[in-house]
Amino acid sequence: MTFYKMLILVHVIAMMSWIGAMYFNLTLLFPMYKSQGGNRYADLMQAQGTRAAPLLYLLIVLTLMSGIGLALLGSQPFFAPEAISKTIGLLLMAGCHLYGSLVLWPRVFFALDSEKESLFSVYRLSMFISASLGTGAIVASYLWK
């Protein structure tokens, strides 16, 4: 396997795992947590948030670095529409997650139980935006081929 093909593999697997995990959370995990109700819902969401963070940021770094590597190896010019749209999508996705980690989650941990529900709604919304942007980036990469 060439280095180029290895980078493609890393890029695709990291991106699919990242987006797949978000859709899994949004469609299966979070509704199941919510059905537990009250404090149990908050406990499960917080446990998920702290466990997901290291893997999430590993996947972001792998996607970004492998994407840069592929561009450097000439899969496409840096300023091609496809590359620009994917880069903007990726940066906006990373922005959603950084907002979550640096702003939203500290608020969740310091919130009273009665305040947590609305914060989790914002968290789910930012995850939905991130997943949609990622899906858009994948679709764009096929449309421009």
Add this chain to the structure above:
Amino acid sequence: MSVVHINLPVPLRKLAKGATSIECQANTVLDALLKLDEIDASISARLLEDDRSALKRYINVYVDGKHISKTGGLQTTLANSSKLEIVTAFAGG
């Protein structure tokens, strides 16, 4: 009583009318955290379990750079000019 400085995390600063840190008199970490209720009555409820026996999960307190789990928990004795940092666990997703 020792005079201690508590650095407030960003989410709690709004409750403290924008103050980034406060100074108070306290003997232990628990005393110091309960003193925060003088700024806003809900702060200790945000930091401590209902029976005030422990910090809430995912909330950490450092005294002069040392985590209180290594120095006696909430009963850690504070020296004059001790600095308390309140931080949360890192999360994302």
